Every structure is written in structure tokens, then in C-alpha cells.
Amino acid sequence: MSARFPAARPRRLRARPALRRLVAETRVRPADLILPMFVKEGVDAPVPVESMPGVVQHTRDSLRKAAHEAVAAGVGGLMVFGVPEVKDERGSAADDPAGIVQQTLRDLSADLGDDIVIMADLCLDEYTSHGHCGLLTPAGQVDNDATLERYGAIAVAQAAAGAHVVAPSGMMDGQVAAIRAALDTAGYTDIPILAYAAKYASAFYGPFRDAAECAPQFGDRSSYQQDPANAVEALREVELDLAEGADMIMIKPGLAYLDVVAKVAETVRVPVSAYQVSGEYAMVEAAAANQWLDRERVILETLTAYQRAGASQILTYWATEAARLLR
Ligand code: PBG
Secondary structure (H helix, E strand, C coil): CCCCCCCCCHHHHHCCHHHHHHHCCCCCCHHHEEEEEEEECCCCCCEECCCCCCCEEECHHHHHHHHHHHHHHCCCEEEEEEECCCCECCCHHHHCCCCHHHHHHHHHHHHHCCCCEEEEEECCCCCECCCCCCCECCCCCECHHHHHHHHHHHHHHHHHHCCCEEEECCCCCCHHHHHHHHHHHCCCCCCCEEEEEEEECCHHHHHHHHHCCCCCCCCCCCCCCECCCCCHHHHHHHHHHHHHCCCEEEEECCHHHHHHHHHHHHHCCCCEEEEECHHHHHHHHHHHHCCCCCHHHHHHHHHHHHHHHCCCEEEECCHHHHHHHHC
16 A cells, blocks of 8 residues: 555545535534523613623513514524512512513513523522522521422413423422422423523533522532532433423533533433533633634534534523524
8 A cells, every 4th residue: 555645535525615514513503592581670771791791681671672683583592580679588589470580471472472482490599588599498508398399389480471491490309390290280281391400510600690690698509509520410310300301401501511411412312402601601702802712703613512512402692693693
């Protein structure tokens, strides 16, 4: 054999744009993207989130407008987070039919009910005075089983207000089963559950806690969210959530956990989504503001990486912009 020519030339298929397009293995579609949105009670103008340039806490009206823009861009889903005016120990605003999230869900389902999937984050941390994702015992521990009843009530309130999908993010044991039972009993047998199955105790949530005003007032979330060191545990969490009736599952955060996304996507037979969280957004925006990164290329590259790893749907604060870029 002569060594004059390489036996194989992978570069042949990279030689021209049309060829590269033809052989691309991964192609993110606008419909794969889910836009997380914050709605704040009691403000008459959107409030910018300082640590997330370009993201705001919406008013009801500005959220409606942004939701229409997302639909026009072809975005597949919206995930609504509420920031209530009044918080208390048990997060009463979370399942109040007159609460800000329920009002917003009614707005969205009236405006856009057939055009996009309307999802509600289901948790207590934005609604509790202490900022934890569940009810507390007198000793200040998060009380798993007492919290489940609250989650069931929130799920029913969200479904009644028009949510198409509820997405529990609190990492309580048994939460999917409790929510399924509550929904079914109330007649919402057709509302799917998107379970934040593997949710890590991550420093990448920092900016979100400004946006949702939900930083824990004491301690942290390590007794309910997962240790970043563990991947096998994520498979167990996913297995449990599916056994309890989850219809779709989510891994969160995404970028630093794409190995977990890949492992989970190989094992399950339901749609796997991943959440490009606030800290991932903030890192790229900060670097791009300094002209240290090509912002649009990085956005598209990260979304492609999520799908290459196995995520079918991606929650991203760039959803509307990315959908336009992908068109
Ligand atoms: C909890 C919740 C959090 C995020 C989504 N749902 C914060 C937390 O667990 O502290 C983080 C999302 C992000 O960082 O973009 N309801």
C-alpha cells in the first residue's frame, strides 16, 4: 500500500455548505424549544432581570405579547413561573385561582390555546416566605409528605386555569404519583406531567433566583436536589418518576450534565427534555457583551449539543430568538 494518499478522507463530506447540510445528524427545530417566562404580580411595566440581560419579569400584558411573539417564531412551548406579591409559609398563592400564575394561564389559553403548549412550573419556592420548595416542619426541615398534598392542589389549580402540561420541579419523593392522583381525581386525566426528574443542586440557578425572587432564606436545597457528583442516581430518579406516571422527563441543568442527558435518553422510551438554565444564559450573555464570544453561534452550538446528547426538547431563555435564527 502506498502511503501517498490517506485511505479515508472525512473532509470530503465537509467540503461545501450544501454537503454539510445534507449530512448533518442533528437539526434543532423551533418546535423543539420551550420558553421559560416570569410573570410578576402588581407591576405595571416589565422589570428587567439584571443578571439575565434581555430577560424580564413580565406584567400580564407584556407576557401575553411575548407569548404571541414566541408563537410567531414557531416556538413549541411556554413554561410559566409566577412571582406573587404576597408570600407565606405554605405558599398559598400557588394554588389560588386568583393567583398571578392562574390568571396568566387563563390569558394564554384564551389567546393561544391551540398554537403552543402551555406549561406551568409546579413548585412552591416562588410562593413561600422561606423560599424552600416545600412546607417546613417546626424544626425547619422540608416536610416531604406534607408538601405532596400542596403539589396536588397546585396541579389541579393550574389545570383548571388552562395549563396543558404541569411540570413539577420540587424534587419531593412521590411527587409525580401524588400529582397524577390529584389530577385524575379532579377529572384531568389527560393533562400530562413533565417531571423534572433529575434536578441537581446547582450553582447555575443563581440568576433565576433573582428572576423568580425565590432564593432560600436559610440553608440550601441540597437535601432535596441531587448531588452534582451522581449520575446513577439520576437514572433511579427517572425510573421512579416514570413508574409514578410521568409522561415526559427533564434533566436540569443541561450543559454541565449532557452526560446525564445522554445516559437517560438511551434508557427511556419517553421524550427527554433538558433545561438550559439561567446561569448558562448569563455566562454567554456576559461573555458576548465583552465581545469574547460570538453570541449567536454559541447559542446555536449549545442547542445543537443538547440535541446531539439526546434531548428532544430544550427549555431556553433564547427560545424566541433561536427559533428565528433556525428558520
Ligand atoms: C424551582 C426552580 C428553579 C429553577 C427552575 N425551577 C430554581 C431552583 O431550584 O432553585 C431554575 C431555572 C434556572 O436557573 O433557569 N422552582
